Amino acid sequence: xxxxxxxxxxxxxxxxxxxxxxxxxxxxxxxxxxxVVVALAGYPVAVAVLAGxxxxxxxxxxxxxxxxxxxxxxxxxxxxxxRYARGRIDGRRARLDERDxxxxxxxxxxxxxxxxxxxxxxxxxxVIYLTSGNVLRLDANNVVPATMWVIVYIPALPSVMLAxxxxxxxxxx
Amino acid sequence: MPEGQRRVYNRLAVLRAERGLSRKQLADKxxxxxxTIGYIERGDYNPSLELALGIxxxxxxxxxxxxxxxxxxxxxxxxxxxxxxxR
Numbered sequence: 001x002x003x004x005x006x007x008x009x010x011x012x013x014x015x016x017x018x019x020x021x022x023x024x025x026x027x028x029x030x031x032x033x034x035x036v037v038v039a040l041a042g043y044p045v046a047v048a049v050l051a052g053x054x055x056x057x058x059x060x061x062x063x064x065x066x067x068x069x070x071x072x073x074x075x076x077x078x079x080x081x082x083r084y085a086r087g088r089i090d091g092r093r094a095r096l097d098e099r100d101x102x103x104x105x106x107x108x109x110x111x112x113x114x115x116x117x118x119x120x121x122x123x124x125x126x127v128i129y130l131t132s133g134n135v136l137r138l139d140a141n142n143v144v145p146a147t148m149w150v151i152v153y154i155p156a157l158p159s160v161m162l163a164x165x166x167x168x169x170x171x172x173x
Numbered sequence: 174m175p176e177g178q179r180r181v182y183n184r185l186a187v188l189r190a191e192r193g194l195s196r197k198q199l200a201d202k203x204x205x206x207x208x209t210i211g212y213i214e215r216g217d218y219n220p221s222l223e224l225a226l227g228i229x230x231x232x233x234x235x236x237x238x239x240x241x242x243x244x245x246x247x248x249x250x251x252x253x254x255x256x257x258x259x260r
Contacts, residue, residue: 095204095206097204097205097206097209098205098209098220098221098223098224099205099206099208099209099212099218100206100209102218167212167217169208169211170196170208170211170212170214170215170217171211
């Protein structure tokens with residue numbers, strides 16, 4: 001049952017959420033770019049931390065906790081990017097005008113360029129590694145992080161790129 | 174604005190202020206988002222021909238009176254220009 005205080009908390013909660021959303025919408029380009037860097041670099045860093053900690057004598061639960069802790073900035077940065085794009089990438093926003101559509105096209109094009117670059121570099125590194133007489137063993141230690149990267153980043157890239165390319169919003173007038 | 178794109182100057186902010194319209198009000202009339210008006214005014218976004226013509230129609234002005242590829246002179250200078258003086 002709702003009481004007066006519940007209702008007040010609920011309304012305050014909506015206000016806080018609305019303020020946060022508006023804050024994200026008006027993030028400056030430099031801050032958004034910082035968010036994008038954290039979103040893109042955070043996961044590889046977290047995986048590297050995990051790989052490094054696996055070879056230590058630390059308790060596995062502690063290692064897991066540290067990995068999750070290292071992953072938090074990435075998750076937060078991805079959520080901020082998603083919120084910033086706010087339905088402009090997937091077209092869920094009721095009214096996308098011509099600038100929104102042009103921006104979406106640019107974001108998708110930039111995502112494609114970035115993805116193509118990453119995949120080309122990864123393929124080139126793998127070929128060099130293998131032709132140098134090394135053996136690449138595919139196991140959970142390398143397949144799982146790569147799969148997670150694909151699952152998380154490919155859908156998120158257009159939103160992240162939109163946050164990267166859009167200039168500062170004009171001041172309301 | 175995307176690289177390599179030429180800047181289009183405009184008088185949108187002046188015309189909007191002259192008619193006492195907010196960005197939101199003008200955007201609603203033109204069926205676009207209010208931020209787009211701000212981006213156009215700031216020269217960060219070049220409107221499509223369709224939108225430019227829509228804006229011209231709304232203000233009942235020729236499109237070249239609102240948009241130009243050269244920096245625009247103040248309206249007062251245009252109105253009080255000496256006879257025979259070129260822009």
